[in-house]
Amino acid sequence: MQSFLDLKPQWPDLVGSSFRIEGHYAILVRDSLRMKNCDLPFKASQPIKLLGNSKVIEVSGRLAKEMTSGKLYFEVEQVRQLPTDLQTMAERERAITRGTSKQWYELAEWAGPRGKFYSDEELIERANLANRKGLNLERQELKELTFKTLRTLTSRISELGLEDSLRLDWLHESYWLEWEALQKSAPQVDLTAEDIDLTKDPMFQFLNRLANDLSGAKTRITDVLPLLANEYRRNPVLTYHNASDAKRRTLERLFYTEVATAALARVTKPDGRNGSEIANRIDELIPDQHELAEKHRDAELQFMARNSATLTRTQLGDLVQRCRDRKQSNLAKEAITRWLARREQSLRKDGVTGLIQLSDERLALLQDQPGAGALLLEALQLAPRNEDVLERLKELGYQEVNGQWVAPQLNPAAPNIPMPVVNDTELERFIR
Structure with missing residues (x-):
């Protein structure tokens, strides 16, 4: 007709x-x-x-x-x-019970348009079933099931008018096949390079495609049932296949989180020097893993503290402020101590002037009165009448007793000298 x-x-x-x-x-x-x-x-x-x-x-x-x-x-x-259309359909189905995928597709091509033309919902459903059988047979006929061959089949599901849940099921499986292959084939990252271009990294490229194709991948989740998460880790493909639509969105997020974590781990430098960059990426991609981001920020601070001797004064000031902001006072002290040790090597060559400056910096940066005093006493040996040295010793509570300058803690008669309070302006003056 x-x-x-x-x-x-x-x-x-x-x-x-x-x-x-x-x-x-x-x-x-x-x-x-x-x-x-x-x-x-x-x-x-x-x-x-x-x-x-x-x-x-x-x-x-x-x-x-x-x-x-x-x-x-x-x-x-x-x-x-x-015969009725359903009788004809049943007869043709019996004839190709052991048929090829092509035969099932041809049967669906007859039944589908006919069902729509006559508004026969049952015939339409039988056509969909024929297409599904053809698709499953075509999958079984594949010489090798790879993510590429499965994704090619997946792209036909919408063309055949089949349900989107089947498309997502196979698409998810194809991504898992690709992920398993990628973990074995991805080239190692050169962690000695100054900059790492994440846009060219195959794992980050995979992550972007995953986010575009699976709608739940970038949807933040708060509570995940441990049982569901464990099942997914053990058998991701089967767990996803059996899951409801709502649970599938959660599983897509778990998949995305696993890939993001692995992708970031492979570009994390072992000494922690790019900790802030990694932390920012974690907060961007998987913000629910913020505690992990904070660990990377701490790792970078520890790296910078270990290498503070090579910093400029401005960089040291920035580092000390970051340590303070993160309540890492011991780390700030370590950074300053290492930086001062390097400064001491060069300032000692300047004699009295250098020792005075070292004393000032030690007092300002570490509030180390004994250390500052020891440096001033050393300067006093080089210049016994230097007014700058004498004035600073008195400010620290030292007193001259029988021709010898005595530290406050060794002189019971010395007045109680309060620890100098160093404000940000004074600290900045010494650092910068």
Whole structure:
């Protein structure tokens, strides 16, 4: 019937032409027929007799025109009753029980459009089932199941009109196959390089595609049932296959988190020097792993503290402030101590002036009165009457006893000298 209706614009020119039309009849009254979805009258020269319950018939005859009105009609010469569409479908299914994927696709191509044309939901569902069988057979016929071959099949699911849950199921499986292969094949990252271009890293490229194709990948989750997470770790493909739509979004996030964590781990420098960069990426990609981000920030501070001797004064000031902000006072002290040790090597060459500066910096940066005093006493040996040295010793509570300068803690008669309070301005003056 569909192909006959496609010729409707040409019907006037086809009067007298013979046709054999197969379709569903809607109304039968004696010698007149009305076919479903067709407004053309079908008329016979004698009453039409149909015995079975099937509405499917094959009508033979020709196009004709009323002499008086000029209206077109179909002159029926013969009518043959056929099995119902579902009966025909069942018969064809039995014939290809052990058939090929191509045969199932061909059956679906017959049943699907026919079901839509006649609004037959059951026939449409049977067509979908045929397509699904064909797709499963095609998967079984693959020489090797790889993420590429499976993804090619997955792309056909929408074309075949099958449910999106099946597409997501196979797409998720293809990504797991790719992830397993990628972990073995990804080239090692050169961690000695100054900069690492993440946009060219295969794992980060994979992560971006995962986020684009699985909607739950970038959806932050708060509470994940441990049982579900454990099941997914043990068998991700089967767990996802059996999960509801809502649980699938959670599993997609778990998958994304695993990939992101592994991708970041492989570009993390073992000495912690790029900790802030890694931490920022964690907060961007997997913010629910913020504690891990903080560990990387601490690792970078520890690296900088270990290498503070090579910093400029400005860089040291920044580092000390960062340590303070993160309540890492011991780390700040370690950084300053290492930096001062390097400074001491160069300032000692300046004699008294250098020792005075070292004393000032030690007092300002570490509030180390004994250490500052020891440096001033050393300077005093080089210049016994230097006013700057004497003034600083007195400020620290030292007193001259029998020609010797005595530290406050060794002189019971010395007044209680308060520890100097160093404000940010004073600290900045010494560091910068």
